[in-house]
Amino acid sequence: MRTSDGVYLAVVEFGGDGPPVLLLHGLMGRATTWWPQTRWLTRHGRVLAVDARGHGRSQAAGPWTTARMAADAAEVIEQAGAGPAVVIGHSMGGLHGLVLAAQRPDLVRALVVEDMAVDFRDATGRNLDDARAWFGAVPQPFPSLAAVRQAFGHPRPEFGEYMAECVEERADGYHLLTRVGDAVQIAAEWAAVDHWAAVGAVRCPTLLLEAEQSVAPVGHMVELARRIPGAWHVRVPGTGHLVHAGAPAAYRATVERFLAGLP
Template sequence: MAVACWAVGISGQELERLGITDHGGPAGRRGDRGVQEPGAGRTILLLHGLMGRGSTWAPHVGWLRQYGHVYTLDAAWHRGRDWADPQAGPAPADTMEAGGDAEPEGDVEPEGDALHTERFVADAAAALEAVGGGPAVVIGHSMGGLHAWCLAAARPDLVEAVVVEDMAPDFYGWTTGPWDAWFQSWPEEFTREQATGMFGEVAGRYFLDSFDRTADGWRLHGRIHVWQSIAQHWGTRTYWRQWSQVRCPALLIEAGFTMTPEGQMRRMADEDRGPGAVTRYVRVADAGHLVQADAPDEYRGAVEAFLSEPAPGPA
C-alpha cells in the first residue's frame, strides 16, 4: 500500500473537540500542536467498538507506530458520561443558566439522525481532514469496523486501506432486546472485581480501559441507552452496498466465537469489489469478539502482514 505523509498544524484544543488523541509516528515522533513530521509515514486511524473508547487500543499503539502516525478517535457519546454533543442544539429550559444561553448538558438526548451511522462516518472524515487528510489506514473493531468501510466507500480520497475486526453488514431485524435486562443490572459504578466478574478477565480489562475513573472505581463513559440506540439503528438497514463500494484493500478479522451472523464476513471476503480492492480474510479460531484483546499476538500478526504488503499495481 502506498505511503503518504502530511504536515498540518492543529491545536490540542481542536484535537480534544474532535475526540482525537495523537499517539505520534515511528519512534513516537510528533510535532508541536499535532504537526505530523516528515518521515512519520502513513496516517493510521483507530476506531473503537460500540462500548469501547480510543484508550482500548493502547496495547497496540506501540507496534502500529512502526507503520505510521497513529491517532485514536473517541466516537460521539463515548467521550465521558458528561460529554455534551456540540451538534445537539440548545439545552432544555431546565438546564439553561438564568438570563442567558448555555452549552447543552450531558443529559441532552440525541435526536433525529444523530445516532445514525452517517454521523459517525462524518466525524471520522472530519478527524482525518483535521490531522492532515489522507489517504489513511483506518482500523476498526466492531462498530469501528463498520464505520471504517463506510468511510472508505463515502470518502475514498481519505482512505487507502481498512481493517475490519468482527463486524458484518447485515443485522437487519436484530434488536438489543435480549440483552436489555442484563444492561439494566449493571451498577452505577464498578470495582475492578465487579468488572472482571461480570465480563470476564479479558473483556473486564477492556471495559476498565474504556470507563471513566472515579474516586471509588469506574463508571460508564457514556449512556447505555444511547449505545443501545446506535445498535438498534443497525437493525433497520444493511451495509452491503457500502461494502461493495470500497475500492481499497481490506483485511477482515473474524473471531472464532464471533458476534456476527454466520458466514457474512466470509461472504464479504469473497465479493469482487473491483480492481485493486484486494481482500484478506483471517479467522482467529479461539478468540472471542474482542480479538485484539483475546488474541493480541494473532491480531498483530494479521495486521502487520497486511500493512507490509506492497500497494496493488495499476489495473
C-alpha cells in the same frame, strides 16, 4: 476537535511518523483501549485514535447514526492533514471504517475490519429488546475496578480488562463512560438498517479479521470478502469478539503482513 455539526471529539495521538493510521473502537469502548497495539503500529505511520461521539471523553451528542459517525472519522483524517489513512476498526469502529471507505475513498488508503457485521436484522436471533435488557442489567455503579472486570470478564477475561478502561470513578463508584441510553440508540440502527450498499463500494485494500466466536452471523464476513474486490479474510482460532486483545500476537502478525503488502 470539533466536528462540522459542533460536537467535541477527543482524539489521542500515539506517535509515529508518516501517513496516518486511524484507530476506531467498538461500542462502549474508547480510544485508549488501543494502547497495546499502538506500540507496534507507530512503526507504520502516525497513529491516532478517536473517542466516538458519546464514548470516552467525547461529547455525548447525537445523531447516533452510522453515517454521522463515519463522517466524524473522515473529519478526523481531514483535520490531521496528512493524506489518506490506514483505517483500523473493531466492531462498531469497523463498520464506521467500512462506510467511510465507501463514501470517502480519497481518505482511506487501506482498511482493517475486525469482527463486524453490516446486517444484524434478525440474523442472529437478537433484537433491540435484548440489547435494552443487556444494557439495563449492567450493575452500575461498580464498587471497584475488580468488580468491573468480574462483571464483564466471563467467559473472556480480556473483555473485563477492556471494560475496566471504559469507566470513570465518581463519588458513588465506577460508571461506564458511555451512557446506556446512547448505546441502545446506536444499536437500534443496527437492528433496522443494513449497509450492504457500502460494502459494494469499497475499493481499497481490505483485511477482514473474524473471531472464532464471532458476533457476526455465520458466513457473514466470508460474504463481505466475496463482495469487496481483493479482500483478505482471516478467521483467528480460539478468539472471541476482541481479537486484538484476546490474541494480540496473531492479530499483530496478520495486520503487519497485510500492511507490508500495501502498494
